[in-house]
Amino acid sequence: MEERQxxxxxxxxxxxxxxxxxxxxxxxxxxxxxxxxxxxPSVEAEEIVHSQLQKDEGxxxxxxxxxxxxxxxxxxxxxxxxxxxxxxTSSRYRQESAQQHIEQNNAAMDxxxxxxxxxxxxxxxQRILTFAARRYASAIERNPEDYxxxxxxxxxxxxxxxxxxxxxxxxxxxxxxxxxCRKYDEATRxxxxxxxxxxxxxxxxxxxxxxxxxxxxxxxxxxxATKNYEKxxxxxxxxxxxxxxxxxxxxxxxAIVPAREKQTIVRTAISKFRAAIQLQFxxxxxxxxxxxxxxxxxxxxxxxGGSSNVKEVSPNELYSQSAIYIAAxxxxxxxxxxxxxxxxxxxxxxPLPYLKVGYLTAPPAGNQMAPHCDWKRSQFALNHExxxxxxxxxxxxxxxxxxxxxxxxxxxxxxxxxxxxxxIVSVSxxxxxxLPPGAGLCIDTIDGPxxxxxxxxxxxxxxxxxxxxxxxxxxxxxxxxxxxxxxx
Numbered sequence: 001m002e003e004r005q006x007x008x009x010x011x012x013x014x015x016x017x018x019x020x021x022x023x024x025x026x027x028x029x030x031x032x033x034x035x036x037x038x039x040x041p042s043v044e045a046e047e048i049v050h051s052q053l054q055k056d057e058g059x060x061x062x063x064x065x066x067x068x069x070x071x072x073x074x075x076x077x078x079x080x081x082x083x084x085x086x087x088x089t090s091s092r093y094r095q096e097s098a099q100q101h102i103e104q105n106n107a108a109m110d111x112x113x114x115x116x117x118x119x120x121x122x123x124x125x126q127r128i129l130t131f132a133a134r135r136y137a138s139a140i141e142r143n144p145e146d147y148x149x150x151x152x153x154x155x156x157x158x159x160x161x162x163x164x165x166x167x168x169x170x171x172x173x174x175x176x177x178x179x180x181c182r183k184y185d186e187a188t189r190x191x192x193x194x195x196x197x198x199x200x201x202x203x204x205x206x207x208x209x210x211x212x213x214x215x216x217x218x219x220x221x222x223x224x225a226t227k228n229y230e231k232x233x234x235x236x237x238x239x240x241x242x243x244x245x246x247x248x249x250x251x252x253x254x255a256i257v258p259a260r261e262k263q264t265i266v267r268t269a270i271s272k273f274r275a276a277i278q279l280q281f282x283x284x285x286x287x288x289x290x291x292x293x294x295x296x297x298x299x300x301x302x303x304x305g306g307s308s309n310v311k312e313v314s315p316n317e318l319y320s321q322s323a324i325y326i327a328a329x330x331x332x333x334x335x336x337x338x339x340x341x342x343x344x345x346x347x348x349x350x351p352l353p354y355l356k357v358g359y360l361t362a363p364p365a366g367n368q369m370a371p372h373c374d375w376k377r378s379q380f381a382l383n384h385e386x387x388x389x390x391x392x393x394x395x396x397x398x399x400x401x402x403x404x405x406x407x408x409x410x411x412x413x414x415x416x417x418x419x420x421x422x423x424i425v426s427v428s429x430x431x432x433x434x435l436p437p438g439a440g441l442c443i444d445t446i447d448g449p450x451x452x453x454x455x456x457x458x459x460x461x462x463x464x465x466x467x468x469x470x471x472x473x474x475x476x477x478x479x480x481x482x483x484x485x486x487x488x
Contacts (some may be wrong), residue, residue, distance in 0.1 A: 088138065126163045132156045147190040151197050154183030158204050174211055177204045195235035199242050206249055214256045218444050222253040240276040244286040247272035251293055262300070269293050274461065281472040284332040288339060291325030313458065316349075321462055323349040324356055328469040331482040343459040343485065352360035353487050356382040356466045361453040362389060365415055365416040368451060375453070378416075382466055384473070384482040386424075389444070419443055419450060421474045427467045429460055443467065444486045 086383035136153035139146050156182035164173045184201035188194055202225045229246035233239060250269035254262045273290035276283055298318035313321075323346035330339040335483070361377045361441040363370040379390045420444035424446040430440040438453035439460035473482050 008079065101195075126160065129156050129160050129163070130349070133160075145190050147187040147197075148196060150183050150187035150190070151194060153202060154187065154204075157183065158200065158458070161207070174208055177208050178206045181208075190228075193235055195239075195242075196234045198228045198232040198235065199239070199245075202226075202232065202249065205243075206252070209252065211299070217244070219256045222256065223251055225249045226253060231350060238279060238362070240280040240283050240286060243272045243276035243279070244283065244289060247276065247286070247289060247293070251289075251296075256382045265295075266297055266300075268292060270297075273467065277465065277468075281468050282332055282338075282476060284329045284339075287325050287469065288329035288342070289330070291329065291342070293324045294322035294325065296314075298322060313381065319329065319346065319349040320351065320356075322346055324462075324466055324469070327355065327485045328473060331473045331478045331485065334478070334481045347485065350486060351381075354381040354383045355470065355482070355486050356462070358459065359455060360389075360441070360463070361438060361455075363419055365389070365450070367448075375436050380417075382470060383486055384417060384421070384470060386420040386470075386477045387467060391416050417450070419445060421471055421479070423447065424471050427464055429457075429464060 021158055038307070066191050120274040123182065129363040133153060133156050136156065137147045137250055139149035140153070144151075157176050160175040161180070162175045178442055181201060181204050184197050184204065187197045188201070191197075204220050205225040207226065209218045209225060212218035212221065226246060226249045229242055231250060232242045233246065236242065250265050250272065254269065257265060270290065273286050273293065276286035277290065280286075286318075295318075298315045301312075301318060302315040325343045326339065326346050327350065329338070330343045333339055356378060359377055360380050361375050363375050367374070381388055381390055425444040425446060426442075427444070428442050430442040432440050432442075432451070438456045439453065439461055440454045441454055441460055443450045454463055470482070
C-alpha cells in the first residue's frame with residue numbers, strides 16, 4: 001500500500017490493483033501523520049481497502065504538525081494577524097511586477113476559503129489551514145521565488161482537499177489537487193533538487209488519477225506520477241516510501257495499459273518494492289505489496305496459459321513467492337486484519353511446514369574451499385528456525401531388517417549444511433570468481449561466511465529476500481508468529 005498522510009481516497013477500492021478474480025486487501029492509515037513515525041497507522045477492522053498514499057513532510061520549512069501547532073494560540077484558537085500587520089503587509093505588494101502572482105494567489109485562496117469541512121473537527125482544521133495559506137500567499141507576494149513557501153502552500157492545498165465534502169462540486173477535491181500540482185511544479189522549477197516536492201506532487205497526481213478510473217486520462221496521470229516518483233528517488237535514493245509508492249503507481253498503470261505492455265510494467269513494480277525492502281527490511285507495507293503484485297502476476301500467467309519461455313517462473317512458483325511475502329508482512333504486523341485475510345487466501349500455497357523450499361548448489365558441509373566438482377545441487381528448506389540442506393539418502397536394508405525382507409528402501413532426510421537464524425549476521429548476493437558458475441549467495445554468520453549458488457539471479461533474489469525476512473522477523477521478536485503460520 002502506498003505511503004500517504006492524509007488522503008483517504010486511495011483505499012476505497014478492493015485489494016490488489018492487479019485485476020484478479022480474488023482480491024487481496026490493503027490496510028488503511030491515519031488521516032494525519034507528521035514526520036514522527038512512533039505511532040503506527042490504524043487499520044479499520046475487516047474493511048476492504050486499496051492502495052493508500054502518505055504525504056511525506058520531508059525537510060520543508062515547517063512540518064504540518066509544527067505548522068498547525070504554531071498557528072494555534074494557547075487557547076487553541078488561530079492567531080490571526082493584527083490590523084497593523086495587515087496594513088504593513090499590503091503596502092509591500094503594490095509593485096506592478098507582483099500583480100500576476102497576486103492574481104494567482106487570489107484564485108487559490110478562493111478555493112481555500114470555500115471549504116467548510118464535513119464536521120467540527122474538519123472545520124477547525126480547515127481554519128488553521130486557511131490561515132497557513134494566507135501566510136504562504138504573503139510570503140510569495142513578497143518573494144515570488146520563495147520555493148519553500150510554494151512547496152508548503154502546495155501541501156496546505158493537498159491537505160485541504162481532504163476536508164472537501166465528497167459530494168461537493170465547488171470546490172472539488174480535484175480542483176484543489178490540481179492547484180497543489182501547479183504549486184509543486186513552480187517550486188521544483190525554482191529548486192530542481194527539492195525531492196520532497198516531487199514526491200508529494202506524485203501523490204497529488206495519483207489521487208487525481210484515482211478519480212478517473214481506468215480511462216486514458218487516468219493512464220496519462222499515472223505515467224506522470226511514476227515520472228515524479230522516479231525523480232524523487234533520483235534525488236533521494238534512500239527513501240523506501242518513495243520506492244513503495246512508485247511500485248504502487250506502476251501497479252495502477254499496469255491495470256490500464258494494453259496487455260502487451262502490462263507484464264513489463266508489473267516486473268518494474270516488483271523491482272521497486274524489492275528495492276524498498278532492501279532499504280528497510282521490516283517495511284511491512286512494501287513486503288505486503290510485493291506479495292500482492294506477485295499474486296496478480298501469477299493470476300495473469302495462469303489465465304494466459306503460462307509463458308512459452310521455459311526460463312519464466314511458473315504460476316505455482318509465483319503463488320508460492322506471493323505467500324512468502326504476505327506471511328512475512330503478517331508476522332511483522334499480526335494485528336493488521338487485512339494481512340490476516342490475505343494470509344488465509346495464500347497460506348496453502350506455502351511449502352508447509354516450511355516457508356521456502358528450493359534448490360541451491362552447495363559445497364560439502366564444512367568444506368567451503370572444495371573444488372567445483374565437489375559442489376552439488378541439492379534441496380534447501382527455510383523456516384522460522386533457519387536454513388537447512390535436505391539430502392535424500394537411500395539405504396538398503398539387510399535381511400532381517402525392519403520388514404524382515406531384503407531389498408527394502410528407506411528414504412531418509414538428514415541435515416548437512418544448517419544455519420540457525422540467530423547465527424546470521426548478513427545476507428547478500430555476491431559475484432565471486434572462486435564460486436561455481438551461477439548467482440552467488442553469501443550468508444555471513446558468527447562462525448564465518450557460507451557461500452551457495454542459486455540457479456538464476458531471479459531465484460537468488462527470492463532466497464535473499466526470504467532469509468532476510470526470516471531474520472528480520474526474529475530480530476523483531478515475532479518468530480513465534482511466523483512459526484504459527486508455517487506449522488499451523
